[in-house]
Amino acid sequence: MKLAVRGIPTNEAQTLWQGGSDAYGLSPIQEVAKGQGNPCRHCLQLIPEGQPKWILAYRPFPEKQAYAETGPIFLHPTSCKRFEADHFPQWMEYLEPALVRGYDVNHWIRYETGQVIAGKDLGRVCLEILHDHNIAYVHVRSKFNCFQCRVERA
Numbered sequence: 150m151k152l153a154v155r156g157i158p159t160n161e162a163q164t165l166w167q168g169g170s171d172a173y174g175l176s177p178i179q180e181v182a183k184g185q186g187n188p189c190r191h192c193l194q195l196i197p198e199g200q201p202k203w204i205l206a207y208r209p210f211p212e213k214q215a216y217a218e219t220g221p222i223f224l225h226p227t228s229c230k231r232f233e234a235d236h237f238p239q240w241m242e243y244l245e246p247a248l249v250r251g252y253d254v255n256h257w258i259r260y261e262t263g264q265v266i267a268g269k270d271l272g273r274v275c276l277e278i279l280h281d282h283n284i285a286y287v288h289v290r291s292k293f294n295c296f297q298c299r300v301e302r303a
């Protein structure tokens with residue numbers, strides 16, 4: 150089995166780039182990236198220090214429901230290429246820790262899947278979780294509980 154690691158859907162990023170509002174109906178806030186920890190959730194690349202970034206509320210679920218957590222993400226303010234690969238971007242190895250949790254087809258958390266792990270173990274742990282076909286996908290989050298990316302079976 151291979152993993153499919155992806156940034157947020159391009160149509161959702163495009164809606165924002167074309168002036169759309171975020172999950173709370175607000176416009177993205179533009180700031181200058183400070184430090185190293187500014188991953189764009191579409192291309193899953195780090196926005197270099199000094200470059201502009203957007204901060205906005207994002208709900209990585211198709212619709213509102215009890216398990217559909219909404220929180221802050223960063224995004225390039227202009228068009229970038231969606232990350233799609235069978236591996237994680239290298240910077241995620243340095244997530245200390247990374248939070249992972251599996252969801253079922255109804256987008257509910259499967260509690261037995263929740264783990265706090267070292268970023269370098271993301272590939273192995275996601276493969277283990279997705280071995281169970283009751284799990285539709287895995288979310289990776291930071292120690293701040295910020296959504297990083299979604300992982301599925303390729």
Ligand SMILES: [Zn+2]
Binds near residue numbers: 189191194
């Ligand atoms: Zn980007």
